[in-house]
Amino acid sequence: MSFKQAPHDLLMVPGFIEFSDEVLWANAHPAVGLMSDEFVSAFGEVLDGLRRVMYASKDSQPVVLSGSGNMGWDLATLNVLEPGDNVLVLQTGHFSDLWEESLLPYGIKVTKLTAPVGQRPSIEEIKEALKQKKYRAITITQVDTSTGVLSDVKAISAATHEVSPETLVFVDGVCSVGAEELRVDDWGIDFVLTAPQQGLGCPPGVSIILLGPRALKACEERKAPVESYFFSLKRWIPVMRSFEGGKLAYFATPPTNLIFAMQVSLREMLNGPVSLEERFEKTKQASSKVKAFVAEMGMQQLVSEELLRTNGAANSMTTVRYPKGITAADIVPKMAERGVVIGGGIHHTCKDDYFRIGHIGISVTDESRGDVDKVLSNLREVLAEAGYKP
Amino acid sequence: MSFKQAPHDLLMVPGFIEFSDEVLWANAHPAVGLMSDEFVSAFGEVLDGLRRVMYASKDSQPVVLSGSGNMGWDLATLNVLEPGDNVLVLQTGHFSDLWEESLLPYGIKVTKLTAPVGQRPSIEEIKEALKQKKYRAITITQVDTSTGVLSDVKAISAATHEVSPETLVFVDGVCSVGAEELRVDDWGIDFVLTAPQQGLGCPPGVSIILLGPRALKACEERKAPVESYFFSLKRWIPVMRSFEGGKLAYFATPPTNLIFAMQVSLREMLNGPVSLEERFEKTKQASSKVKAFVAEMGMQQLVSEELLRTNGAANSMTTVRYPKGITAADIVPKMAERGVVIGGGIHHTCKDDYFRIGHIGISVTDESRGDVDKVLSNLREVLAEAGYKP
Structure with a gap:
């Protein structure tokens, strides 16, 4: 089977993920x-x-x-x-x-x-x-x-x-x-x-x-x-x-x-090369990587500190508060310009205060795709372009 | 775009039709x-x-x-x-x-x-x-x-x-x-x-x-x-x-x-080469062809004679009563063996008495596919194999 899907932006929104060919x-x-x-x-x-x-x-x-x-x-x-x-x-x-x-x-x-x-x-x-x-x-x-x-x-x-x-x-x-x-x-x-x-x-x-x-x-x-x-x-x-x-x-x-x-x-x-249990494990690893990046960059998550300490944050996604001086316009559309689609906030009490990254499916089970790294490296650059210093 | 769908049986059931590449x-x-x-x-x-x-x-x-x-x-x-x-x-x-x-x-x-x-x-x-x-x-x-x-x-x-x-x-x-x-x-x-x-x-x-x-x-x-x-x-x-x-x-x-x-x-x-009005016309033509074949073969439709005379039969499909001596087993599965899928009867009062042919969509708008002719020629052969003489 030589089918290959059309070139497209990388989709890492909680709610929509990449699909395999x-x-x-x-x-x-x-x-x-x-x-x-x-x-x-x-x-x-x-x-x-x-x-x-x-x-x-x-x-x-x-x-x-x-x-x-x-x-x-x-x-x-x-x-x-x-x-x-x-x-x-x-x-x-x-x-x-x-x-x-x-x-x-x-x-x-x-x-x-x-x-x-x-x-x-x-x-x-x-x-x-x-x-x-x-x-x-x-x-x-x-x-x-x-x-x-x-x-x-x-x-x-x-x-x-x-x-x-x-x-x-x-x-x-x-x-x-x-x-x-x-x-x-x-x-x-x-x-x-x-x-x-x-x-x-x-x-x-x-x-x-x-x-x-x-x-x-x-x-x-x-x-x-x-x-x-x-x-x-x-x-x-x-x-x-x-x-x-x-x-x-x-x-x-x-x-x-x-x-x-x-x-x-x-x-x-x-029946694939990654078992169901390994899939959960890889999702956790991707989540840890994203959440460590957020901490390294001096940013906060929407999930409370207490929940973060007690396995109360999703492994399938991460919600990140915009750091001081940075707004929604600095991140989500700028990432989209780079071909990486992440999600804005959607909770009615604070939708302009945070953004969302999904890390599920082939984007975490197939590391050779480099999807998670691509999101994080672009995010680092977009933050820098917006003048953010960790 | 070089996409071509996989080889498959021709589908001419009222309810399911062929889709374009x-x-x-x-x-x-x-x-x-x-x-x-x-x-x-x-x-x-x-x-x-x-x-x-x-x-x-x-x-x-x-x-x-x-x-x-x-x-x-x-x-x-x-x-x-x-x-x-x-x-x-x-x-x-x-x-x-x-x-x-x-x-x-x-x-x-x-x-x-x-x-x-x-x-x-x-x-x-x-x-x-x-x-x-x-x-x-x-x-x-x-x-x-x-x-x-x-x-x-x-x-x-x-x-x-x-x-x-x-x-x-x-x-x-x-x-x-x-x-x-x-x-x-x-x-x-x-x-x-x-x-x-x-x-x-x-x-x-x-x-x-x-x-x-x-x-x-x-x-x-x-x-x-x-x-x-x-x-x-x-x-x-x-x-x-x-x-x-x-x-x-x-x-x-x-x-x-x-x-x-x-x-x-x-x-x-x-916006295609066949306008909507032409599409309806082509559907009627395909229907006439199928219904003329049914008559030529000395078979009856499920739709009453009166409705047939007064535009009361669908143009998108045809229901055909099995002629004397022919049963469902002689037609629908035999057509399927030839790679042509048509439908059996589904009305609870007489489901074993008739079969159904759909003629819609690209099967009627694109005559170069020859779908309708393929159904009719196979049907003629299947009827002959079952010993039916018009």
């Missing part, structure tokens, strides 16, 4: 019938691969449909929860706030454990809240891309199971699955939602969810009918099981080319 | 930031192109999101209708039945004008029904891919405006937009839903809707809150308007690569 070539797959063995087996392989990336057993059911990551919020609420349910939302930034917002149209009663920007609710606060009221579910944003805060999913889930074993554990893994460790079975996670364009290394356009056994049971036993046609998992789950059994089933047309692209990206993750 | 190459676009001028202008161009394909003015608003065609049913119901509304569904096959089914979870009161398989409700029946009760909307499936029946959208819309001017006209254009004429402004259509993988010649994974001025107004003035987060058009419409104004706005991650692919496919349709 092989993944993009698969996304250019010629038209294929849904009933073809090639497509049916690709879909089955994708579903099983997603289980493996999340360390989930066959008792869990992944569902992949045309959509986007945040569609998973609606899918969880409509199918696993019921109107009037209490849900505990852990605030770690903009995206956990949006999760809260997504619950409200469905009549869910939300309690939010808030934290200042760059911080997160403590395990003690979470335990205390779980003792105060009976919650049907707790929501955890593993990496909040607006702040770079990493939630300790393992510890939060353990605390939840200890204090309130009936509470379901929901995880937003949009900027984490495939980049940060997430062990569904071992950690007792009930629902994960994610998207392909970050840790999974595949273009966007797909909503990925995974239901653990308790969420599947809740889905099947819910009393209220699901007030949706397209979002009813009772329609989607049999389709997924059929594809995994090697047989076409139809509810809506699947995104065929993205399924082929995900098949390739999951193979790269699961 | 240029479209597939665009779908392999390297990772791109949402804020890049290239992406923002592509998205704006796609939205405007969709208006032009449907002959809609700037007063209409197209919305494109990650999803599938039938997601448009939910979007219409949740945003334009309200629980308790009466809706008149015109039955022309399986997909109009599913549209009815999609309305029920939302508390819509449905009246269905039924018709035998291969037929459609008459204009007189529709007028009579509209006189009996006040309907908020009427639903028309322009081409029902389960039967090959074509609805006369222009006449139905005119009848609706005449008898019940307040009734909104909803059109499912999944297997028709880009292949069959649909004039939103001239015909007074209020809501269209469609998908990219048929008449628009682009891989699936996108939900496309277009709201006319009355649907936009209904959307803005509806009393009941929209009981959805992801499906709330009040969130999506400003995003679309922003992209059309040349500026990024964000609600959920758009399917970047499919947007680039649609940009190319719409350019092919609107």
Whole structure:
């Protein structure tokens, strides 16, 4: 295969990453019938691969449909929860706030454990809240891309199971699955939602969810009918099981080319030269390199010092405060002029105060690309051009 | 550009068609930031192109999101209708039945004008029904891919405006937009839903809707809150308007690569060597050729004789009854062995009685491909091998 993607700017935004030539070539797959063995087996392989990336057993059911990551919020609420349910939302930034917002149209009663920007609710606060009221579910944003805060999913889930074993554990893994460790079975996670364009290394356009056994049971036993046609998992789950059994089933047309692209990206993750565990390790190493550079340059991160000391900053991304005298105009557009795309701030309280660098996927697993170094060397020069002296 | 898609079976299923090399190459676009001028202008161009394909003015608003065609049913119901509304569904096959089914979870009161398989409700029946009760909307499936029946959208819309001017006209254009004429402004259509993988010649994974001025107004003035987060058009419409104004706005991650692919496919349709009007004409010519072959071979279509005489059969596809002594096993799999993929029957009352051929897109606009002839010559041989004598 001699396919080579077109020359382009280096993309290192948390939210979008570089894709391999092989993944993009698969996304250019010629038209294929849904009933073809090639497509049916690709879909089955994708579903099983997603289980493996999340360390989930066959008792869990992944569902992949045309959509986007945040569609998973609606899918969880409509199918696993019921109107009037209490849900505990852990605030770690903009995206956990949006999760809260997504619950409200469905009549869910939300309690939010808030934290200042760059911080997160403590395990003690979470335990205390779980003792105060009976919650049907707790929501955890593993990496909040607006702040770079990493939630300790393992510890939060353990605390939840200890204090309130009936509470379901929901995880937003949009900027984490495939980049940060997430062990569904071992950690007792009930629902994960994610998207392909970050840790999974595949273009966007797909909503990925995974239901653990308790969420599947809740889905099947819910009393209220699901007030949706397209979002009813009772329609989607049999389709997924059929594809995994090697047989076409139809509810809506699947995104065929993205399924082929995900098949390739999951193979790269699961059967490639870098194992899944090594991938997490390499993501951590890249993160350490970026964060050490930030410190060396005398800059601060948006994530609090305390979190930085206690594994509370994402490994998949870094949020950097502009140093004194430097503004957004000095960095993000200047980097873009050099062919390196990084992200501006997006938290409404301080979006002009910081920028964001993503370090995920092939940019960290394939050091020969030199992507991380390219970002840092350009950043050093751009800062110098703006007159910044560390 | 020297990209050439991989060798593959010829796909002529109503529901899936061949894609051009240029479209597939665009779908392999390297990772791109949402804020890049290239992406923002592509998205704006796609939205405007969709208006032009449907002959809609700037007063209409197209919305494109990650999803599938039938997601448009939910979007219409949740945003334009309200629980308790009466809706008149015109039955022309399986997909109009599913549209009815999609309305029920939302508390819509449905009246269905039924018709035998291969037929459609008459204009007189529709007028009579509209006189009996006040309907908020009427639903028309322009081409029902389960039967090959074509609805006369222009006449139905005119009848609706005449008898019940307040009734909104909803059109499912999944297997028709880009292949069959649909004039939103001239015909007074209020809501269209469609998908990219048929008449628009682009891989699936996108939900496309277009709201006319009355649907936009209904959307803005509806009393009941929209009981959805992801499906709330009040969130999506400003995003679309922003992209059309040349500026990024964000609600959920758009399917970047499919947007680039649609940009190319719409350019092919609107600025290519074959004009949109010629495209419709060429689709009709291909349809006539296939239907003449069916008659020459002494076979029957699923569409009734009366509809065949009165432009009531789709131009984008043909449904063919197996002749005496021939079964599904003799045709569809034998064609597949020859590298030509056509579709089996899918209407629950008679799925083993007929097969389906799609003739849309580059397979009809680019005669040098010889796709239609390839289907017909192989079909002739396969029928002969099965012992069929016309």
